[in-house]
Each structure stands twice: as C-alpha cells, then as structure tokens.
Amino acid sequence: MSPLYKLTYFATPGRAEAIRFLFSYAAVEFEDVRIAYEDWPALKNQTPFGFLPMLEHEGKKAHQSVAIMRYVAKQVKLAGNDDWEDLEIDATVDTLRDCSSKFHPLRLETDEEKKKALLEQLFKETVPYFMRRFEALVQKNNGYLALGRLTWADLYFVASIAAGVKQYTDIDIIKEYKTLAELRTKVLENPRIKKYLENQPKL
Amino acid sequence: MSPLYKLTYFATPGRAEAIRFLFSYAAVEFEDVRIAYEDWPALKNQTPFGFLPMLEHEGKKAHQSVAIMRYVAKQVKLAGNDDWEDLEIDATVDTLRDCSSKFHPLRLETDEEKKKALLEQLFKETVPYFMRRFEALVQKNNGYLALGRLTWADLYFVASIAAGVKQYTDIDIIKEYKTLAELRTKVLENPRIKKYLENQPKL
Known part of the structure; x- marks a missing residue:
C-alpha cells in the first residue's frame, strides 16, 4: 500500500524539513517527493496557490508549510489536547x-x-x-x-x-x-x- | 458580570483589529483595552513574550494575534468543522x-x-x-x-x-x-x- 500522505517540495530542507521531521518522529510513512527546480514550472499550476510545499492526502491538496504541519501534528497526536x-x-x-x-x-x-x-x-x-x-x-x-x-x-x-x-x-x-x-x-x-x-x- | 475575554493592545487597529472584528461579528462581549504608548514599558513584562496583543481568558494569558484569533474563532464557531x-x-x-x-x-x-x-x-x-x-x-x-x-x-x-x-x-x-x-x-x-x-x- 502506498503511504497515506504525499509531501512535495524541492530537494532542500527549506520549508518542508519540519514536516518531514514530524512524519519521521511520529513514524508515519509519507511519500517524500523532492522535485528538481527544472520540473517546478510544469507543476506550479497543479498546486493550490503556486507554492510548495504541498501536501496530498485522501485525494485533497493543501499548501502552506506551517498550516500543513499543524494539520499533520493533530493526526499524529503531537498537538495540544484542547x-x-x-x-x-x-x-x-x-x-x-x-x-x-x-x-x-x-x-x-x-x-x-x-x-x-x-x-x-x-x-x-x-x-x-x-x-x-x-x-x-x-x-x-x-x-x-x-x-x-x-x-x-x-x-x-x-x-x-x-x-x-x-x-x-x-x-x-x-x-x-x-x-x-x-x-x-x-x-x-x-x-x-x-x-x-x-x-x-x-x- | 465582566466579559470572559480581555484583549489588550495599543489604540490602533494594527495586529488586534482582526480579533476585535471577530468578537464583534460573533457578538461576544470582550474587554477592549487600548493602552497608551507611554504605559507600555510598565506592562511589557506582564505579557507572555513582551508583545501585544495579549488575550486574557479564565486567568490565563496568551499572545500572538493570529494564534489568538484561531483560538477565539474555534470558541465562537467561525473555524472549520474538522x-x-x-x-x-x-x-x-x-x-x-x-x-x-x-x-x-x-x-x-x-x-x-x-x-x-x-x-x-x-x-x-x-x-x-x-x-x-x-x-x-x-x-x-x-x-x-x-x-x-x-x-x-x-x-x-x-x-x-x-x-x-x-x-x-x-x-x-x-x-x-x-x-x-x-x-x-x-x-x-x-x-x-x-x-x-x-x-x-x-x-
């Protein structure tokens, strides 16, 4: 079975690294897609706002690194309890x-x-x-x-x-x-x- | 009874205005404290990180305008459903x-x-x-x-x-x-x- 989460970013730490840390720490498998800069123009229009990182989950797409991280943290119980x-x-x-x-x-x-x-x-x-x-x-x-x-x-x-x-x-x-x-x-x-x-x- | 929420900021829209809009739109009474710049040095050390706006609620204090707004939005049901x-x-x-x-x-x-x-x-x-x-x-x-x-x-x-x-x-x-x-x-x-x-x- 393929992982439930797919994270797309460039091949650098940048704005995706904290999310990669989160998946790794929580031992949740994720597809860690790292694109080359030359492939970005073709992908840009398939993202929600023309920015990376992008999270794909259950057929939906989201962007904004901190918002994605907050979402994932709730799923893996590394967020608050109230x-x-x-x-x-x-x-x-x-x-x-x-x-x-x-x-x-x-x-x-x-x-x-x-x-x-x-x-x-x-x-x-x-x-x-x-x-x-x-x-x-x-x-x-x-x-x-x-x-x-x-x-x-x-x-x-x-x-x-x-x-x-x-x-x-x-x-x-x-x-x-x-x-x-x-x-x-x-x-x-x-x-x-x-x-x-x-x-x-x-x- | 005094309002359940107290919001402290300067007497400008700035980083507090969106929170004031939120309370107002949701018809939730709040104490809208607007301090003069000359009173800020004395107050600074009583805030969580030395910044305004500050929200006080049930004896607790919080800072960061967008984080405060997200919290209040959840309480007044202007956030997401999941x-x-x-x-x-x-x-x-x-x-x-x-x-x-x-x-x-x-x-x-x-x-x-x-x-x-x-x-x-x-x-x-x-x-x-x-x-x-x-x-x-x-x-x-x-x-x-x-x-x-x-x-x-x-x-x-x-x-x-x-x-x-x-x-x-x-x-x-x-x-x-x-x-x-x-x-x-x-x-x-x-x-x-x-x-x-x-x-x-x-x-």
Whole structure:
C-alpha cells in the first residue's frame, strides 16, 4: 500500500524539513517527493496557490508549510489536547517565525558593510531578546517549548530556526543558549529523526 | 458580570483589529483595552513574550494575534468543522500574511526613488499574483475565502490586509478585484461590524 500522505517540495530542507521531521518522529510513512527546480514550472499550476510545499492526502491538496504541519501534528497526536493548549503551541511557533523574519531584510541588502552592521545588530539585540525568552519557556516546560512535553513546536524549532538563519550566516544562533541546545540535541538524537537524516538523499 | 475575554493592545487597529472584528461579528462581549504608548514599558513584562496583543481568558494569558484569533474563532464557531477544514482556513490566512510580508522591505528603504521602484514592482507583480488567486478562491467558495461560508479567514482578510498595506501606500489594493471588494463590503456592512466601527474610540 502506498503511504497515506504525499509531501512535495524541492530537494532542500527549506520549508518542508519540519514536516518531514514530524512524519519521521511520529513514524508515519509519507511519500517524500523532492522535485528538481527544472520540473517546478510544469507543476506550479497543479498546486493550490503556486507554492510548495504541498501536501496530498485522501485525494485533497493543501499548501502552506506551517498550516500543513499543524494539520499533520493533530493526526499524529503531537498537538495540544484542547484549544488553549493548541493556542500555546501556535503562539510559540508564530514567535519562532517572527524571530526568523527579523533576518529577512538581509536578503535585500546588497551593500556588504550594511549587511554586516545589520547582522551585528541582530546578534546583539534580536537574538538575545528571543532566545532568552525561549530559554525561559523551555525551563518552565520540562525541557520543551510548550505543554511540558514534545509537540510539533519543538520539531519546528529544531528543523526551522537554525536552518532558516543559516541562509544568512554560519553563526549557530542556539549554541550559547544551553537549554535550547539541549532541546535540539534531544530531537536530533531521537532514533527516528536520526534515521531520517541518515537516509535522506544527499544534496 | 465582566466579559470572559480581555484583549489588550495599543489604540490602533494594527495586529488586534482582526480579533476585535471577530468578537464583534460573533457578538461576544470582550474587554477592549487600548493602552497608551507611554504605559507600555510598565506592562511589557506582564505579557507572555513582551508583545501585544495579549488575550486574557479564565486567568490565563496568551499572545500572538493570529494564534489568538484561531483560538477565539474555534470558541465562537467561525473555524472549520474538522481538521482539514481548519487546514484550508490556516493555509489561506498564512497566504494573506505572506502577501502582506512582501510589503515589509518598504519599511527599511530610506531612499525615496528605490521605495517608489519597489512599490511599483509590488503592484505590477506581487499584488496581481496574490489577488487573482484569492479572487479565484472566493469565486469557488460562494463569496468567501474558504469552506463556502464566512470564517475567521474573511475577517482577517478585511481587517488586516488593506490596513497592513495602508502603512506604506494609500493605494487600495483590493479595489480592482471585484470579488474581493464585494467580500469586503459584505463584512463591513454586517450590522455588528458596523456598530463596532462606529463605536470605537477615535484615534
């Protein structure tokens, strides 16, 4: 039998990696379709909005990585147990996204000196502001970002935030924050995540 | 009896307006706290992450506007009826957010000529790309963005997207897209939304 879920994205971690982590962690088989950039124009019009990743499930198609991840998390029981618990997870994930988005202006900056200044300011102000608060959350939540247990917020954090920032700099933004580094290690050393990372196609 | 929900934000539409629309549309009383900027430093440390808006409900506090809105929408039955329906709403809302975020680089651009060029490109490429696809969605969904009925995605759209873009330009980005303009009119002419807008404190 073919897997119940089909996830289509490019052959990079990007916006699909956290969803791949989620399927892997939950030990749910999924079709991990990785397309070449030259095949994208032909596929674009078959997606809901012209964007990837795309999830296909029971004959339906959906897009938007975080929305897909929230949906899958509910199916594999890595979401909240009630609406308020889901709110706690959602708020944390959106705050992680806010933190990543602070790095986006670097994309448009072509002046190397200005880029350097922007990056310095990010590491002096933005990163400590967010990371200290995320650390406090993890300390309060038994080593996880929310609800005192592993949820999709933790997988999103590990798969996305460091990877997202890595587009702009090689600095490991988590390293200095012990509690967060421990959470990352815990996720990356999970046997199913390890197996996923070892078996994924080389770039 | 005091309202069950307390929403704290600044005295502007900003990130709280869509939530205020939601409470108003659903005819759910809420404490609409609007603080002055000079009172913010004293309040900041009493919020979950140092950000507004903040929702207080049953002795608990939450932040992140879209996460709060999703939570409230579930309580007032303007969300999906199952997980896949929620995914459809969530994907639409995140695509609206993506569209707004394309305007963010304008914030950092100080050169007026470059700003003008950026804005021109946005209206030539980005706005038509998104708005045509949102139009197709609304045509498919009985005059709404998702599920063939009014959901929190529609309230988010009307309260946020035009307001968000208005920070940068006076151009009405919806006007040329008839189906979207009709959806906006439908929401703004709802008697409860009208009443909310008429009764809100003047800026």
